[in-house]
Amino acid sequence: MKYFPVAFSGYAQLWADKSVRTLFIAAFFARIPMMAAPLVFTLYVVDDLDGTYAQAGVVAAATTLGAAIGSPWRGRLIDRLGMRRAILPSIVAVGLLYPLATFASYVWLIPISLLMGLFLIPVFSIVRLSLSVMVEERQRRTAFSADSVISEASFIIGPAAGVLLVTQAGGDAALYAVGACEVIAGLIFLRLNPPTRSASPVDAAAPAESTGKASILSVPVVFLFLISGGTMATLVGTDLGIIAELRELDKVGAIGFTYGLWGLSSLLGGLIYGSLNRSIRPTYLLLALGLTTIPVGLGEQVWSLSLWVIPTGFLCAPTMTAAAEWIAKLVPEERRGEAMGWQGTAFTIGGAASSPVIGAAIDEVGAWGGFVVGGLVATVIALACWGGQLIPAFRPVNYVSVDDENTVTT
Incomplete structure (x- = not known):
C-alpha cells in the first residue's frame, strides 16, 4: 500500500515568494469578471433583448467556439512573442467588444461573442505557464493545486457578482463593468509580466527556431x-x-x-x-x-x-x-x-x-x-x-x- 504523507508547509513556502503571491492575487481578481461574464450575457439576452434561453445558449456556444479556437493560438503567441505582446491584442479587443455588445442586436451579438471568445485574455494559460517556470518542479503540484483553489474561490464570487450587477444596475451597465474589469485584469498582467520561459543560460542561448x-x-x-x-x-x-x-x-x-x-x-x-x-x-x-x-x-x-x-x-x-x-x-x-x-x-x-x-x-x-x-x-x-x-x-x-x-x- 502506498503512503501519501500530507504537508501543508508547501503552501506557506509558495506564499512567502512575493512574485508567486502577486501572481495568485492577480489571477484571483482577473478570473472574477470572467466567471461572471457567461451569466451576465445570459441575463442580458433574456431580459434586455427579450430573448429566450435557447438564444442565450447560442451566444454562449459562440463564445465557447471562439475560446476553443483561440486558446491554442494565443498560447502559441505567448511561446513565440512573450506574454506582453501576446495579450495586448486581447486587451484592446475586450475593451472594444464589450461596449459594442450593448449596442448590438441579437443577430450581431453572436459574432461579437465569437470574437470575445477568440480574444479572451488567457489567464489560465498564463498562470499555469508562469508557475511552471517560477517554482521548482517538486513544487508544481502544490502551485497548480493552489491555483485551482483560487479558481474555485473566483467561481464562488463571480456568478453572484454578475447577478448582483444585472439586477441592481441593468444589463448594459453590467456588460460595461465586466468588460472594464477584464481590461484592468489584462493591464495588471501586462504590468506584472510574469515569466513564461526559464532564464537559464541554456534557454537564453537557444536558437529562436527551436x-x-x-x-x-x-x-x-x-x-x-x-x-x-x-x-x-x-x-x-x-x-x-x-x-x-x-x-x-x-x-x-x-x-x-x-x-x-x-x-x-x-x-x-x-x-x-x-x-x-x-x-x-x-x-x-x-x-x-x-x-x-x-x-x-x-x-x-x-x-x-x-x-x-x-x-x-x-x-x-x-x-x-x-x-x-x-x-x-x-x-x-x-x-x-x-x-x-x-x-x-x-x-x-x-x-x-x-x-x-x-x-x-x-x-x-x-x-x-x-x-x-x-x-x-x-x-x-x-x-x-x-x-x-x-x-x-x-x-x-x-x-x-x-x-x-x-x-x-x-
Whole structure:
C-alpha cells in the first residue's frame, strides 16, 4: 500500500515568494469578471433583448467556439512573442467588444461573442505557464493545486457578482463593468509580466527556431487532453443535474447551499492534493471522479443531494491539477504555452460536446440521467486512457521526483 504523507508547509513556502503571491492575487481578481461574464450575457439576452434561453445558449456556444479556437493560438503567441505582446491584442479587443455588445442586436451579438471568445485574455494559460517556470518542479503540484483553489474561490464570487450587477444596475451597465474589469485584469498582467520561459543560460542561448521544432503532440499528452475533456463532462453533468434535481424537488432556492458544498469540497480536495509529496495518476483520479458522479442522482432530498456531491467535488480540483502538472512535465518548455492552450480547448470541447447529450438524458429520464451520463463519459475515457497506457510505446517516460525517490508514472 502506498503512503501519501500530507504537508501543508508547501503552501506557506509558495506564499512567502512575493512574485508567486502577486501572481495568485492577480489571477484571483482577473478570473472574477470572467466567471461572471457567461451569466451576465445570459441575463442580458433574456431580459434586455427579450430573448429566450435557447438564444442565450447560442451566444454562449459562440463564445465557447471562439475560446476553443483561440486558446491554442494565443498560447502559441505567448511561446513565440512573450506574454506582453501576446495579450495586448486581447486587451484592446475586450475593451472594444464589450461596449459594442450593448449596442448590438441579437443577430450581431453572436459574432461579437465569437470574437470575445477568440480574444479572451488567457489567464489560465498564463498562470499555469508562469508557475511552471517560477517554482521548482517538486513544487508544481502544490502551485497548480493552489491555483485551482483560487479558481474555485473566483467561481464562488463571480456568478453572484454578475447577478448582483444585472439586477441592481441593468444589463448594459453590467456588460460595461465586466468588460472594464477584464481590461484592468489584462493591464495588471501586462504590468506584472510574469515569466513564461526559464532564464537559464541554456534557454537564453537557444536558437529562436527551436520553438518551431519542438513538438507537443505525443500519445501521453493526448491522453491528458482526453482526461481534461472527461473532467469537464463530469462538471457539466453535475452542474445541470443539480439544477434539474432541485427543480424537480421544487427547491431551486437551495442551489446556493448545494453548489457551496460542491465548491468547498473541490477547494478542500485541491488543498490536500497539493500537499501530497507525490503525484496520483490523472487516469485514476478521473476514474474515481466518474464513478462518484454516477450515483449522485440517488439524492432525493436537498440534504442527501448535497452530501452526494461532496465526493465528486473533492476530486474535481485534483483531477484538473494532475493533468496540468503532467502536461508541464511532458511538453518542452518552449511549447508549453500552446500545450496549456490546447488543454483549455480540451476543457471547452469536453463541456460543449457533452452538454447536449447530458441535457437530452435529463429531458428523457430525469435529473439522475445527467449525473449518470456525465459520470459514464468520464469513466469510459479513464478506462480507455488506462488501457492505452498499458502499451509500452504509449507510456510516458518515467521520472524520479525530487522530493520522492520512488518512480512515478501517469
